[in-house]
Amino acid sequence: MSKNNSGEKYSEELMERDKKEKSSDRRIKSPIPYNNRELSWLDFNSRVLEEAMEKENPVMEKLNFLSITASNLDEFFMVRVAGVLDQIHHGSKKPDASGLTPHQLIEKLSEKIHDFAKRQYNCYSRSIIPALKNKNMVFLKVKDMNEKQLKFIKSYFKSLVFPVLTPMAVDTSRPFPLLANKSLNLAVRLSDNDDNMFFALVQVPSILPRFLELPCGEGRAFVLLEEIIAHYLSELFELYNIDAYAPFRITRDSDLDIDEETDDLMEEIQKSIKKRDRGVPVRLEFSKKCDKEIKAFLVEMLKVTENEIYVQSGPLDLTFLSKFARLDGCDDLCFEPIKPVDPPADFYGYSDLFQAIREKDRLVHHPYESFDVVVKFIKKAAEDPNVLAIKQTLYRVSGNSPIIAALIKAAENGKQVTVLVELKARFDEENNIQWAKKLEKAGCHVIYGLTGLKTHCKICLVVRREGNIIRRYLHMGTGNYNDSTARFYTDIGMFTCRDEYGTDASSLFNVLTGYSTPPEYNKFIVAPKGMRSFFEQMIINETENARAGLPSGITAKVNSLVDPSIIELLYEASNAGVKVNLIVRGICCLRAGVKGYSDNIKVYSIVGQLLEHSRIFRFENGGAPKLYMGSADWMPRNLDRRVELVFPVEEADLKKRGFEILDIMLQDNVNARIQKSDSTYILVDKRGKQRLNSQKYFSKLALMEQRKIKNITVEKTIGTPIVPKHKEEAK
Numbered sequence: 001m002s003k004n005n006s007g008e009k010y011s012e013e014l015m016e017r018d019k020k021e022k023s024s025d026r027r028i029k030s031p032i033p034y035n036n037r038e039l040s041w042l043d044f045n046s047r048v049l050e051e052a053m054e055k056e057n058p059v060m061e062k063l064n065f066l067s068i069t070a071s072n073l074d075e076f077f078m079v080r081v082a083g084v085l086d087q088i089h090h091g092s093k094k095p096d097a098s099g100l101t102p103h104q105l106i107e108k109l110s111e112k113i114h115d116f117a118k119r120q121y122n123c124y125s126r127s128i129i130p131a132l133k134n135k136n137m138v139f140l141k142v143k144d145m146n147e148k149q150l151k152f153i154k155s156y157f158k159s160l161v162f163p164v165l166t167p168m169a170v171d172t173s174r175p176f177p178l179l180a181n182k183s184l185n186l187a188v189r190l191s192d193n194d195d196n197m198f199f200a201l202v203q204v205p206s207i208l209p210r211f212l213e214l215p216c217g218e219g220r221a222f223v224l225l226e227e228i229i230a231h232y233l234s235e236l237f238e239l240y241n242i243d244a245y246a247p248f249r250i251t252r253d254s255d256l257d258i259d260e261e262t263d264d265l266m267e268e269i270q271k272s273i274k275k276r277d278r279g280v281p282v283r284l285e286f287s288k289k290c291d292k293e294i295k296a297f298l299v300e301m302l303k304v305t306e307n308e309i310y311v312q313s314g315p316l317d318l319t320f321l322s323k324f325a326r327l328d329g330c331d332d333l334c335f336e337p338i339k340p341v342d343p344p345a346d347f348y349g350y351s352d353l354f355q356a357i358r359e360k361d362r363l364v365h366h367p368y369e370s371f372d373v374v375v376k377f378i379k380k381a382a383e384d385p386n387v388l389a390i391k392q393t394l395y396r397v398s399g400n401s402p403i404i405a406a407l408i409k410a411a412e413n414g415k416q417v418t419v420l421v422e423l424k425a426r427f428d429e430e431n432n433i434q435w436a437k438k439l440e441k442a443g444c445h446v447i448y449g450l451t452g453l454k455t456h457c458k459i460c461l462v463v464r465r466e467g468n469i470i471r472r473y474l475h476m477g478t479g480n481y482n483d484s485t486a487r488f489y490t491d492i493g494m495f496t497c498r499d500e501y502g503t504d505a506s507s508l509f510n511v512l513t514g515y516s517t518p519p520e521y522n523k524f525i526v527a528p529k530g531m532r533s534f535f536e537q538m539i540i541n542e543t544e545n546a547r548a549g550l551p552s553g554i555t556a557k558v559n560s561l562v563d564p565s566i567i568e569l570l571y572e573a574s575n576a577g578v579k580v581n582l583i584v585r586g587i588c589c590l591r592a593g594v595k596g597y598s599d600n601i602k603v604y605s606i607v608g609q610l611l612e613h614s615r616i617f618r619f620e621n622g623g624a625p626k627l628y629m630g631s632a633d634w635m636p637r638n639l640d641r642r643v644e645l646v647f648p649v650e651e652a653d654l655k656k657r658g659f660e661i662l663d664i665m666l667q668d669n670v671n672a673r674i675q676k677s678d679s680t681y682i683l684v685d686k687r688g689k690q691r692l693n694s695q696k697y698f699s700k701l702a703l704m705e706q707r708k709i710k711n712i713t714v715e716k717t718i719g720t721p722i723v724p725k726h727k728e729e730a731k
Contacts, residue, residue, distance in 0.1 A: 031099065032564070032567065032568055032571060032597065033571075033590075033591040033594045033597050033598070034097045034098045034099075034564065034567065034589050034590075034591070035098060035588065035589045035590070035591060035679050036096060036097075036098035036100055036105060036108075036589070037096075037098075037560075037562050037587050037589055038076075038080050038081075038084070038105065038109055039098075039105075039108060039109070039112065040586075040587045040588055040589055040679070041076065041080065041586065041587045042076075042109070042112050042113065042116060043679070043680070043681065044585070044586040044587060044605070044607075045069050045072050045073060045076070045116065046116065046119075047605060047607045047673060047681060048065055048068055048069050048072065048607055049065070049066070049069045049116070049119060049120060049123065050607075051065040051607055051608070052065035052066040052069065052123050052127075052128070053123050053127055057335075058332075058333050058334050058335060059128065059131040059132060059135060059333050060325040060326075060327070060330050060333040060334045061325070061334055061335050061609070062123075062127065062128055062131065063128060063321040063322075063324055063325040064321065064322055064325040066120065066123055066124060066128065066318055066321055067318055067319050067320070067321035067322035067325065068322070069120060069318075070120070070317065070318035070319045070321075071319045071322070073113070073116075073117075074182060074251060074319070077251045077282050077283045078181070078251060078252065078253065078254035078255065078279075078282070079254065079255045079426070081106075081109060081113075081282050081283070082252075082253035082254070082255055082279070082280075082282045083255060084102050084105055084106050084109065085106065085253070085280075085282060086253070087102040088102045088103060088106060097564045097589070098589070106307070107307075110307040110308075113310075114310065117310055117312060118313075120318065121312055121313040121314045122313075124314050124318065125313060125314055135219075135333060136218065136219025136220065137219060137220045137221075137222070138219070138220075138221050138222070139211075139221075139222050139223065139224065140214065140221050140222070140223050141223075141227060142223070142227055142228070142230075142231040145214070145223075148215050149214045149215060149216075149221070149223075152214055152215055153212070153214070153223065153228050153231070156212060156228065157228055157229075157231075157232050160208065161205070161208065161225070161228060161229065161232075162232070162235070164205045164207065164208065165202060165203075165205065165229065165236060166202070166203065167188075167200055167201075167202050167236040167237060168200060168201045168202070168203075169198065169199075169200045170198075170199045170200060170201065170301070171198065176301040177201065178278060179201070179203070179250055180203075181250070181251065181252040181254060181279065182249065182250075182251060182252075182317070183203055183204075183206065183249065183250075184203070184204040184206075184226060184247060184249050184316055184317050185201055185202065185203050185204060185247070185248055185249065186201065186202045186203075186204065186226060186229060186230060186233070186245050186246070186247055186248075187199065187200075187201055187245065187246050187247075187248055187294045187297070187298055188200045188201070188202065188233060188237065188242060188244070188245045188294075189242075189243045189244040189245070189291055189293055189294050189297075190237055190240035190241060190242060190243065191240065191241045191243050192239075192240055192241070193241075197243075197293070198240065199294070199297050200237060202229060202233070202236060204225055204226050204229060204247075205225075208225060209225065209323075210224060210225050210317075210320035210323070211223065211224055211225065211320065211323075211324060212224075212225065212228070222324075224315055226247050226315075230245055230247075233245060243291075244291035244293070244294060245291075245294075246286060246287055246289070246290040246291050246294045246295070247286075247287050247315075247316050248284065248285060248286050248287075248290070248294075248298055248316070249284075249285040249316045249317055250281045250283065250284050250285075250302060251281065251282055251283040251285075252278070252279035252280060252281055252282065253279035253280045253281075253282055254279050255426075281302045281303070281304055281308070282308060283304075283308055283310060284298065284299070284302055284304045284308055284309050284310070285309075285310045285311075285312055285316050285317075286298075286309070286310070286311050286312070286316075287311075287312060287314075287315075287316065288311055288312065288313045290311070335609050338367060338368065338609065338610065338695065338696075338699045339699075340366070340367050340368065340369060340370035340371070340372075340487070340702075341368065341369050341370060341702040341703055341705075341706045342369075342370035342372055342373075343370065343372075343373060343706075344362075344364045344365075344369035344370065344373055344702070344706070345369070345702070345705035345706045345708070345709045346362040346363060346364065346369075347362060347364075347373055348706055348709045348710060349709070349710075353373070353376060353377050353380055353495075354380070354384075354464065354473060354497075356495075357473055357495045357496065357497050358471075358497055360651060360653075361494060361495065361496045361498070361649075361650075361651040361654055362494070362495040362496075362654075363492065363493070363494050363495075363649070363654045363657055363658070364492070364493045364494075364495075365490075365491075365492050365661065365698060365702065366479065366486050366489070366490065366491045366492070366493065367486055367487050367488060367489070367490065367610065368490075368698045368699050368701070368702035369702050371483055371486035371487070372483075374403075374460075374475060374477075374481070374486075374493060375402045375403060375406065375483060377460070377462075377473075377475055377495070378390070378392075378403055378406040378407065378410075378460060378462075379402070379406045379409075381406075381410065381415075381462040381464075381473075382406045382407070382409040382410035382413060382415070383409070383413065384464065386464050386465045386466065387410075387415055387462055387463065387464045387465075388415065388416065388463045388464065388465055388470070389415060389416040389417070389418070389461075389462075389463040390407065390410050390415060390416075390417050390418070390460070390461070390462050390463075391417075391418045391419075391460070391461040391463075391505075391509045392407065392418075392419050392420070392459070392460040392461070392481070393419075393420045393422070393455055393457055393458060393459055393460075393512075394419060394420065394421050394422065394432070394435070394480075394481055395422045395425050395428075395455070395456055395458070395480050395481075396425055396428050396431075396432075396480040396482050396485070397431070397432075397435060397480065397481055397482050398482050398483050398484035398485070399431070399484070401435070401481075401482070401483065402483055403481045403483065404435050404438065404439065407419060407439060407442075407444060408438065408439065408442040408444070411439075411442045411443040411444045412442060412443070416445070417439075417443070417444040417445065418444070418445045418446075418447070418509065418513060419436075419439050419444050419445070419446050419447070420446075420447045420448075420449060420455050420509075420512050420513070421435060421436040421439065421446055421447070421448060421449075422448075422449050422454055422455045422456070423436065423448045423449060424449060424454050425454070436448065445513075447512060447513050450512065450643065452641070453528065453641060453642055453643055454637075454641070454642045454643070455512065455642070455643040456631050456632075456638070456642045456643060456644050457508075457526070457630075457631050457643055457644050457645035458476065458477040458478065458479060458480065458481065458493075458630075458631050458645065459474065459475070459476050459477075459505060459508070459645055460474070460475045460476075460481070461473075461474055461502070461505040461506065461509060462474075471497055471502075472497060472499075472501075472502030472503075472505060472506065473495070473496075473497045473502075474494075474495065474496050474497065474501055474502060474505050475493055475494070475495050476493065476494050476496075476501075476629075476630070476645060476647050477491055477492065477493035477494070477631075478491045478492050478493070478613065478614040478615050478616075478629055478630060478631060479491030479492075479493075479613050479614065488609075488610050488611060489610065489611050489613040490610050490611065490612050490613055490614050490695070490698075491613050491614050492614045492616070492629055492658075492661075494629065494647065494649060494654070498523075500522035500523050501522075501523050501524075501647070503522060504519075504521045504522050504523050504524040505524075507519045507521065508521075508524060508526060508645070512643065518530075523647060523648055524645060524646075524647055525628070525630070525645070525646040525647070526643065526644065526645055526646075527632055527638060527639050527640070527642055527643060527644035527645075528639065528640050528641060528642065528643070528644075531632060531638075531639055531644060531646060532565075532639040532640065534646075535566060535617075535634070535639070536565065536566065536569055538554075538617075538619050538626075539554065539566070539569040539570060539572075539573055540569065541619070541621070542554055542573055542578045542619055542620065542621075543569070543572055543573040543576045543578060544576075545578075545620070545621075545622045546573070546576040546577040546578045547576050547577075550622040550623065551620050551622055551623040552573075552576075552577070552578045552579070552620050552622070553578060553579045553580070553581075553618075553619075553620035554570070554573065554578060554579075554580045554581070554617075554618070554619055554620070555580075555581045555582075555583075555616075555617075555618040555662050555666070556580075556581075556582050556583070556616070556617050556618070556634070557582075557583040557584075557612075557614060557615060557616040557617075557662060557665065558582075558583075558584055558585075558615050558633045558634050559584070559585050559586050559587075559612070559613065559615070559633045560584065560585075560586050560587040560588070560633045560634070560635050561582065561584045561587065561588045561589060561590050561633070561634045561635075562587055562589050562633075562634065562635040562636065563634050563635055563636050563639060564589075566634045566639075567589060567590045570582075570590060570598070570601060571590075571597045571598055571601075573600075574597065574598050574599060574600040574601045575596070575597070575599075575600075577600065578600060579600050580598075580600060580601040580602070581601075581602050581604070581662075581666055582601065582602065582603045582604065583604045583605075583606060583612075583662070583665055583666070584603055584604070584605055585605055585606060585607065585611075585612045585613075586605075587635075588603055588605070588675065588679075590603065591675070591677060591678075591679050592674075592675045592676075592677065593675070593676065593677040594677050595677075598677075602674065602675075603674065603675035604665070604666065604668075604672050604673065604674055604675075604684070605672070605673045605674075605675070605681055606665060606668055606671045606672050606673075606694065606695075607671060607673070608670070608671030608693065608694075608695050609671075609695055609696075610695050614629070615629060615630055615631065615632060615633060615646075616628070616629050616658060616661065616662055617629070617646070618658070618659060618662055625655075625659065626648065627648065627649045627655045627658045627659065628646050628647065628648050628649065629646065629647060629649060629658070630644065630645050630646030630647055631644050631645055631646070632644035632645075632646055661698070664692075664694050664697055664698070665694045667692050667694070668684065668692055668693065668694040669683075669684045669685070669686035669689055669691060669692055670686070670691055670692065670693035670694075671693060671694065671695065672684045672694075
């Protein structure tokens with residue numbers, strides 16, 4: 001067995017044992033109110049689109065939100081829509097938890113996505129383009145350019161564009177080419193002097209910027225790359241007449257089919273990645289003015305159905321707007337940036353991070369408090385001669401990761417470094433493969449995960465010799481070890497060196513890297529064994545407390561709530577009188593406020609300047625509230641098919657802080673929307689209330705806390721004034 005499939009035996013036994021113990025198999029006696037997860041996800045993307053249309057948002061932020069909706073939708077087609085189509089292809093007629101069969105669902109998805117696409121392009125043409133024009137910024141067509149601009153694009157085309165273009169004729173000797181997933185192309189209809197019709201394709205090169213800034217006397221002017229290429233098509237097809245052209249774009253099924261029983265998981269994933277660009281088309285996008293013959297030609301070549309065709313009223317692939325939104329010189333057209341406080345208040349005044357953690361547990365709230373403290377923790381461990389070993393899980397990391405650099409340095413310094421790199425992290429597979437190779441080359445012991453399970457937990461263990469004892473230092477978090485996304489994802493990390501946590505961490509890594517039997521953890525709640533039953537029992541406890549007249553309540557912040565068993569238990573808790581507040585950014589299959597099911601449940605979704613990513617759970621516990629944080633959402637995949645970690649926050653000050661974070665988010669009336677009983681969302685009513693943007697509030701709070709602790713530190717440094725003895729006696 002390959003070292004990279006370490007844990008195969010464990011994962012098989014674990015899944016078999018867990019089938020017997022988890023309560024998700026209990027049958028739901030009657031259908032419960034349950035939103036389809038795909039339709040609920042589209043509702044979430046609509047909430048992001050609302051931010052692109054929000055009048056108060058700066059224009060460049062509107063562009064960015066619109067770009068996010070386009071990027072989100074691409075992935076949705078590549079994975080979720082492709083999955084439904086695959087079920088149909090295999091003849092599945094089984095209804096999902098919402099009662100929809102694959103055929104029924106694809107019809108609803110098609111209708112909803114077509115409507116969504118219209119709203120996207122209405123936002124672009126009716127809101128954003130006029131807003132840009134008001135700021136003296138315009139996108140020009142070639143026909144509207146002045147002589148200087150025409151000369152500029154001619155030079156640009158000749159020197160940079162023309163050399164990388166490859167015109168591709170399609171005829172009996174040259175078949176329709178395999179077009180890359182998400183690539184933007186121009187289809188061209190040609191004719192010769194005898195009026196014979198021909199077709200050809202030109203791919204818009206992704207290696208070049210999608211837009212070009214033009215010389216402009218006043219304001220700023222831009223042109224899209226496809227406009228330039230279209231203007232010079234005659235130079236690519238000199239022997240033919242150009243009768244029509246049309247931009248088009250295809251999206252392919254990109255969900256990897258990986259054989260995890262292989263002897264080399266990395267090689268298997270690399271082979272699967274190459275298939276992404278050859279997946280079946282699941283969406284074909286045209287411009288609104290597409291030539292009729294070109295459309296018929298493409299539909300025939302790509303074998304798409306009418307439901308899979310999307311006619312867009314503007315430039316295809318709006319994801320380019322994210323780069324446009326970061327144009328130099330446009331800071332005044334963006335949100336005021338949320339600048340991380342560095343160092344966080346909990347670490348202020350400490351040059352030795354290990355000393356700070358020995359004194360007490362520490363909590364860091366990103367991005368309001370800098371992620372650099374996590375990077376420094378690992379760098380310090382890499383350099384410290386007393387550190388013997390570092391063990392860490394990596395799910396998604398940045399392109400130039402200082403975490404990876406520190407781990408490599410640690411290995412070069414002779415420390416034992418073990419890294420679990422999850423190669424199956426969707427759309428980060430190639431990135432993770434490259435990092436895994438670099439880590440292995442540096443002498444790190446690299447594990448690729450467990451067969452049949454994704455390793456999604458976020459934990460770093462540092463083993464340090466201190467005199468005659470060995471002490472274990474831990475960082476556990478709700479988000480990835482990614483210094484790039486840590487600037488705009490909200491996450492929380494906790495540092496501790498408590499023995500019970502350290503013992504649990506060692507046990508968890510032994511399970512991940514070897515054949516250890518899953519232990520009974522002291523503090524950790526670990527999926528797939530034990531986490532489902534833990535959360536279900538915690539909800540049941542609140543239900544029983546409510547019925548017994550004891551204090552009860554549940555507050556949970558997750559990215560997604562999908563699991564039917566968890567939802568059913570929350571309904572039962574609501575019926576028992578438990579007040580349930582749920583902060584769910586994305587998919588929420590639970591329906592709030594449904595009479596007889598969820599009268600006592602409120603669901604909030606916060607969509608704002610930052611992406612809400614932290615997972616936090618509070619249970620009232622009969623008057624002695626408990627707080628947990630971790631990597632897991634309430635989805636079947638997190639509870640049953642991933643290695644996840646949820647940990648208790650027990651230090652009194654940190655618990656208080658965690659409770660305050662939840663309370664503040666529940667008071668947000670700027671970014672928050674509340675779910676109605678029909679599963680639609682409306683903005684929280686702010687009439688008569690002071691505006692509270694929780695993300696801005698947390699940013700100010702982090703700065704205030706740092707200043708507060710800074711003043712205390714300065715006072716301690718200055719010391720207590722020495723009072724002359726005679727003055728002391730005079731008192």
